[in-house]
Amino acid sequence: MWPRIGGLRTLDLGTPGEMRTNLNTLVLAGVKTATAGLLSEYAGENEDVENVGERLVLVDDHDALVAVVEVTGVEVVRFADVSWDFARSEGEGDRSIEEWREGHAGFWARMGTPVTDDTEVVCVRFRLVSAGDGGIGTGDLST
Template sequence: MEDRVHEFWEEYLETLEARPARPNVEIGIAGNEAIADELLELYLSGKKTAGSGLVKDYELAGDELPKVGNYWIILNSKGEPKCIVKTIRVEFTRFDQVTEEIARAEGEGDLSIEHWRKAHVEFFTPYLKDWQISNLDEETLVTEFYEVVYK
């Protein structure tokens, strides 16, 4: 971890009565640089309590799928740590079967499934060819539900 990120994590650990054993800690921005600060503000305000990604993206990148108990240190677009969230629930859903609960928990736009779908189609579309996805609706989505544990 970068020094400031490591310090931020240590500051969080000092607030706990017991340190987590072997925590899985991810570090990064939410979304991409263009929307990172906007999404970060949604986490900080409590409006965003979930995030979704395609299972195929995780598999192709060789990354483990999210698990309950994982931590994520969310950076702003300048790479500065601003909060830590902990995964409290994980759900798998087909893209075309996303629920209102997921759309609301993601906290974006008017919180509707229609907005969620439009935003995620726009976000994923540039990568579909590389991921060899021809029908996004048939892809499996993994949604992590979070709680902010430190800011």
């Protein structure tokens, strides 16, 4: 199971270090409003796919709270069917769906899970609920 903070599931983007820091910064800036994961990762961790309206705690390398996001959309699609609209919403600077596919396939291969066109991908859209002062600073996850 994935870690919980205040009863909410955590969202750890990318890999620890520079990648996670950069991705978290994109979320905080409102540029990154989506993320993709492999359905097989959910099964391997005995986790359900996110639900619309669910709140997640964005965490840093030390599982410390960075922000709270709310899921606004969830779709499970074949890797080959991930849309350009979704890929752009990940906010990582890809200039085409082909570039997005190449980058994500390479990432997952480096993580030990090569993908094919038929690999099922969980496409999660979210909005930033709170960050910095207020809810995060006080530990109030309901804001």
